Each structure stands twice: as structure tokens, then as C-alpha cells.
Amino acid sequence: MSRTRLNVVLSQAPGKHPAKRSLEESVAAALIMESGLDVSIIPNLYDLGPDHTGRMFLEGVTGDIVVLSWLFPRAAYWLLDRIGIKGHEGTVSLKPARDVDEDEEESEKPEVPEAKGIGTNGKIPDRHIYCIDLRDFNTPDPYLGEIRRIAAECKDRREAARPATMAFVDLGLPTKAPSLNGTPGPAMQAFLPEQLLAPPNRRWYPVIDYSRCTNCLECLDFCLFGVYGVNTFDQILVENQDSCKKGCPACSRVCPEQAIMFPEYKSPAIAGAPVGEIGGLKIDLTKLFGGDVKDALAMAVNERDRELVADGRQAVGMEVGIPKRQDHKPAGPKDDLDKLMDDLDSLGL
Amino acid sequence: MADLTFMMGKFAAELPVDRRYCKNHMWCAATPEGLIRFGFSAYAIRLMQDVYFLDWSVDAGAAVAMKQSIGNIETSKAVSDLFAPIAGRIVSFNQDVLKDPSAINVDTYGKGWLFEMNGSVDSTVDAQGYYDYLAAGWENTQRILKGQMGD
Numbered sequence: 001m002s003r004t005r006l007n008v009v010l011s012q013a014p015g016k017h018p019a020k021r022s023l024e025e026s027v028a029a030a031l032i033m034e035s036g037l038d039v040s041i042i043p044n045l046y047d048l049g050p051d052h053t054g055r056m057f058l059e060g061v062t063g064d065i066v067v068l069s070w071l072f073p074r075a076a077y078w079l080l081d082r083i084g085i086k087g088h089e090g091t092v093s094l095k096p097a098r099d100v101d102e103d104e105e106e107s108e109k110p111e112v113p114e115a116k117g118i119g120t121n122g123k124i125p126d127r128h129i130y131c132i133d134l135r136d137f138n139t140p141d142p143y144l145g146e147i148r149r150i151a152a153e154c155k156d157r158r159e160a161a162r163p164a165t166m167a168f169v170d171l172g173l174p175t176k177a178p179s180l181n182g183t184p185g186p187a188m189q190a191f192l193p194e195q196l197l198a199p200p201n202r203r204w205y206p207v208i209d210y211s212r213c214t215n216c217l218e219c220l221d222f223c224l225f226g227v228y229g230v231n232t233f234d235q236i237l238v239e240n241q242d243s244c245k246k247g248c249p250a251c252s253r254v255c256p257e258q259a260i261m262f263p264e265y266k267s268p269a270i271a272g273a274p275v276g277e278i279g280g281l282k283i284d285l286t287k288l289f290g291g292d293v294k295d296a297l298a299m300a301v302n303e304r305d306r307e308l309v310a311d312g313r314q315a316v317g318m319e320v321g322i323p324k325r326q327d328h329k330p331a332g333p334k335d336d337l338d339k340l341m342d343d344l345d346s347l348g349l
Numbered sequence: 350m351a352d353l354t355f356m357m358g359k360f361a362a363e364l365p366v367d368r369r370y371c372k373n374h375m376w377c378a379a380t381p382e383g384l385i386r387f388g389f390s391a392y393a394i395r396l397m398q399d400v401y402f403l404d405w406s407v408d409a410g411a412a413v414a415m416k417q418s419i420g421n422i423e424t425s426k427a428v429s430d431l432f433a434p435i436a437g438r439i440v441s442f443n444q445d446v447l448k449d450p451s452a453i454n455v456d457t458y459g460k461g462w463l464f465e466m467n468g469s470v471d472s473t474v475d476a477q478g479y480y481d482y483l484a485a486g487w488e489n490t491q492r493i494l495k496g497q498m499g500d
Contacts, residue, residue, distance in 0.1 A: 266404050268423050283494055285396055285429035290373030290416055 004158070005038045006151045007061050011045035011069035011076075013134075014202060014264075020070065023138055027068065030140040036151055040196065045069055045079060046263050047200040054196050058085050064154040066090075066130045066147055073131035075263035075272030078209045080129060081120050082238065090130035090153075094146045096137065117211040117259065121235055128154065204262070205241035206251060209272070212259035219251045219260060221321035222300070224308065227251075245307040253300035254323055297322070353476050355392060355483045362391040362483075365458055369470055370479035371434035373416075376458065377473055384440055385470060388462040389453060392483055396494075397424040400450035405431075405442055405464075412438045415472070437468020 008031055013020040024041070031039045042054035045067070049055070058080075065087065069076045077089055130150050132143060205227065206219075215236055220228040228251075229239030252260040252270045261272040301322070305315035353364040364370070368378040374393035380386050389397070405420035413419060413433040420431040433439075442464045446452050453461040474482065 266406065267421050267428070268402055269428055273423070283396075283427045285393075285427050287493060288374065288396070288490060289393070289429045290371075290432040290434070 004063070005036055006147070006154055007063055007065040008037050008039045008147060009058065009061075009065060009067050010039070010041045011067060011071075012041065012043050012197075013070040014044040014047060019138070020134070023134060023140070027134070027140040027143050030144045031147065034144065034148070037147070041193070042196050043198070043200050045076065046071065047203045048083070049200060049203070050083075052200055053198060054200075055083060057196055058083070061085075062125070062127065064090070064128045064130075064150075066132065066150055068132045068134055068143065070134050071131075071263045072261075072268070072272035072274070073133055074209060074274065075207055075261045076131040076133075077129060078207050078261065078272075079263060080131075081210070082207060085129070086120055086122070086124050087127045087129035088124055090128035090150065092130050092132055092146060093149060094132060094136055094142060096133075096135075115211045117209070117213045117257070118215050118235060120210050121231060121233065121237075128157075203241065204246040204248075204264070205244040206238050207261045207263060207272070208236065208238060209259045209261060212257040213255075214257055214259075216256060218254055218256065218321075218323045222254045222304070222323070223251050224304065224313075224316070224320065225311075245311070248303050248307045250300040250303035250307070253296040253303075256323065353480045355480055357392065357395055357487075360395050362395055363458075364390065364392075364476045364480055366476040368458075369473040369475055370482075371473050372482060373432055373434050375434045375463070377434065377470060379470075380465060384465040385435070385437075385468060386462050386465045387434055389457060390479070391457055394454060394457050396427060397422070397429070398426040398454075400424050400446075400453045403447060403450050403453070403463075405447075407439060409439060409441050413466075433466075435466065435468040435470065435472060437466045440465045440467060 010024060010028055010031075012024055028039060028041055031037055040057065042048070042057065043052075045054075065085075067076055067080065071079070073092060080086070132146065134143075137143065213236065215234075217230075217236055220230070220236055225243050225245060226240055227238060227244045228236060231237050249262045249265050249267075249270050252258070252262055252265075258269075260270075262270050263272055265271045301318055305317065308315050350366050352366055355362045355364060365376075368376045370376050370390060371387075374390045375387045376390050377385050377387050400422060402423040403420070404422070407413060407417075407419050413436065415433055415436040417433045418430055419433050419439070422429050422431055443462050446461060446463065453463075455461065
């Protein structure tokens with residue numbers, strides 16, 4: 001695999017959805033016909049464990065990469081980051097039809113929230129990662145067009161960065177590919193398609209968007225199943241993915257920055273969907289559309305209790321690991337309960 | 350009696366009088382087969398704008414309690430959980446709008462129907478009752494929505 005060709009990886013949909021398989025096949029066929037691209041197909045990226053050949057293959061890719069998946073681009077990008085596939089986030093120009101019509105009456109655009117996250121841990125390699133959502137269009141042409149545009153953009157960027165003095169001889173053999181700063185990239189093995197496509201077991205775990213995560217550690221306090229941990233720099237990370245209870249999205253509701261995603265959860269906001277047209281938040285009509293007026297925190301507490309009970313443990317309600325959101329309320333006069341808590345605190349228990 | 354119209358600011362939300370309404374902003378109408386068909390009222394549609402995703406979390410045939418969570422919706426301007434408007438059994442979901450939700454916007458009171466149920470409409474109100482309900486809550490609703498948009 002050459003560094004000067006654009007790597008395109010297609011991450012399949014989980015399960016055997018015929019329409020999705022069919023789109024994957026037609027997109028892959030169109031891409032393979034295209035020159036200048038190295039195309040590979042892997043099973044659902046989200047389900048790949050660390051030993052899966054698909055992961056090992058991805059780790060060996062050092063150049064620019066386009067990942068086509070059935071995940072929201074934000075979810076795919078941070079998922080890749082978590083498994084060690086890092087790079088600068090490339091801008092994808094595809095606009096699915098549903099995003100194109102703007103409401104003419106809308107004059108005020110919601111503000112884009114400032115990105116105040118701690119960012120990814122460690123150095124970002126000098127390459128770009130483009131994540132494309134295969135749910136945006138159901139024919140191959142828009143994807144092909146965008147990938148051609150991306151290939152040209154990557155080529156321009158590379159040529160602008162380095163004067164053309166190096167010629168990589170592409171013998172079509174997998175070789176050790178030097179990275180831009182001169183140090184050799186990881187050795188790459190030739191992977192057979194059957195190895196890459198070994199079907200993985202389904203997994204369920206959160207993905208942190210570090211452009212939003214402020215390292216407040218509330219998720220660490222909230223999850224009682226040991227999913228979260230901290231690295232050597234005391235930064236939050238999803239440490240024990242497979243301790244996460246299947247289907248439970250509770251921690252994503254308590255994150256104050258909405259930095260936690262469950263890429264395969266039914267509600268698009270939690271799955272990492274882009275919000276609004278320009279990045280503002282959507283209004284939540286749940287209060288108006290009936291039902292108990294439960295805020296996100298109450299929902300999270302219910303979900304966590306459900307998983308605790310299913311696990312044979314005690315439900316804890318609001319007693320444990322609840323973010324202290326009362327801070328902004330003005331302090332009222334202390335009542336007997338407050339006095340009792342103060343007394344207990346002073347005992348140093 | 351002519352259809353009622355509730356003014357949401359400059360927008361005229363049509364409330365046909367040939368059906369009843371629920372407090373969660375769905376209309377309901379009896380079908381020839383004796384089921385009750387539900388859809389969003391024009392008021393709900395105006396708040397939501399174009400429907401992008403519609404997802405049901407219960408299956409056809411499920412018995413549901415009133416206000417039980419049955420799904421969620423995401424639109425160009427809003428997200429929301431969706432709840433059962435009455436207690437009963439959901440007999441079927443409109444498969445056409447699941448494939449293409451645009452009918453919900455284009456033909457809210459016709460082809461944009463959401464699901465059909467068995468149950469009692471005792472808790473529902475007629476068009477005038479719904480109109481009065483909207484009028485009583487309009488100030489408060491605006492406050493809730495503005496509170497979410499501009500902080």
C-alpha cells in the first residue's frame with residue numbers, strides 16, 4: 001500500500017441488511033475501478049476488537065484515509081481516534097438532500113458552541129482522516145465524486161507541503177512506508193480479504209469526542225460498571241469497553257458537554273448526529289409531546305438503575321455519582337438536613 | 350362547522366373539526382375498521398418542521414399505557430421522545446412514513462398518519478377543546494421554547 005495513493009476503507013453495516021450490502025458492493029466496485037485509490041473493506045468498525053485483522057490493517061495505514069461507514073462522521077472519527085487511528089479531521093463536502101433546504105423564515109442562526117475540549121491524547125500524525133456516512137445517499141455516484149475531490153485535495157496538500165523531490169517507487173508490494181517526518185511507519189503485512197472480513201461479535205461501548213470533553217470526570221463518577229478510567233495524564237478514557245451494558249446510553253445523558261456518543265444508539269443526538277444546519281442545538285419538544293417531564297438526568301438515573309438491577313445489584317437512584325448541577329442555584333437557608341450533613345462531614349467519615 | 354385555525358405567531362395552524370385531538374398534540378380519528386388512527390396536529394408540525402428520522406421503540410401488536418414512551422423523532426429544528434396518546438394496543442404503524450417521512454409534513458391530516466390503535470378516546474377532546482388548550486398554553490409554551498434557544 002503506497003502512501004501517495006489515497007486509502008479508502010469501507011466499514012460494512014452490521015448484520016445482513018440487503019439494501020446496505022448492495023450499496024456497499026456498488027460503492028466498492030466503483031472505487032476499485034478508480035485509479036489512485038487503495039480500497040479495502042472491513043466489517044463494522046465499531047465491533048472490531050483489538051485482535052481483529054481489520055484493526056491491525058488500519059493501524060498499518062499511515063497516509064490520508066477516507067472511511068466510509070454507517071456511522072455518523074463524528075462518531076467514526078472519534079472511534080478511530082480511540083483505536084489509535086489518529087489524524088486531522090478532513091472536511092467532507094457531501095451534503096445529504098435533507099440538509100440542503102434552509103427554512104427561509106429562519107433569520108437567527110444558533111451560535112456554534114466554542115470547542116473547549118482537551119483534544120486527543122498525544123501527537124496528531126500529519127495526515128487527514130475523512131469520515132463519510134453511507135446513509136447520506138443510496139447511490140454510489142455522490143460518494144465517488146466526493147472521494148475524487150478528496151483525493152485531489154490530499155494530493156494538493158502533499159505537494160504544497162513538500163517540494164517534489166521524493167519519488168516513491170510503487171512495486172505493488174506491501175513495503176515499510178516512511179512517514180513524512182522520516183521515521184518508518186509500522187511494518188505492514190499483506191492481509192487476505194477473508195482475514196479482514198472475519199465477522200466480529202457485536203459490541204456496545206461509549207465513544208468520547210475529545211473536541212468537546214473537558215475532562216470533568218462526571219462520567220467516571222456516574223458509571224458503576226467500570227467502563228471509564230484515566231490514562232497516565234489523568235485524562236478520561238473509555239478503558240473497559242466490554243464492561244459496558246449493552247443498549248445502555250445513560251452516561252451520554254449526564255455529560256455536560258454532550259461529548260459521549262453511542263454510535264449505534266437509536267436517538268441520533270446520542271449516536272453523534274450533526275446538530276442543526278450550522279451547529280446549534282435543536283429544541284427538545286419532549287415536554288410538549290406528553291409523557292412525564294423527565295430531564296436527561298432522570299432518564300440516565302432510570303437507565304442506570306435498570307442495568308444495576310439486571311446485574312443483580314441494588315438500584316441507587318440519585319444517591320451515587322450524580323453531577324452537581326445545583327451549583328448555579330442561589331444558596332437557600334440551611335435546613336435540618338443540611339445541618340446533619342455538616343455534622344457528619346465534620347466527623348471526618 | 351368550519352375548520353378552526355390557531356394562530357402561532359404569524360403561522361395559521363389548521364385544526365379540522367372532523368376529528369378529535371390529544372393533549373400531546375396528536376389528532377385521532379376512527380377508521381372504517383373500528384380502529385383509531387393518530388397523527389401529528391398542525392401545531393406539532395409547525396414546531397417540528399421537516400421530519401428527518403422517525404423511530405418506534407415498540408412493535409405493532411404491543412399493548413401500551415398512556416404516556417408510555419413509544420419512540421422518538423428528529424426534525425430539522427427539533428428532537429422529541431414520543432408517547433402513547435391513549436392506553437391500548439398499537440395495531441399497526443404507517444410503513445409509508447417510516448420509509449419516507451416527508452408525507453408527515455405534506456399531508457399531516459391524511460397520508461401522514463402515524464399509527465392505529467385499539468383503545469378508548471375518552472381522554473381526547475374535540476377541535477374546540479384542543480383550540481382552547483392551545484390558547485391557554487401558548488404563552489407558557491413560547492417561554493419554554495425561547496428558554497431552550499437563547500441562553
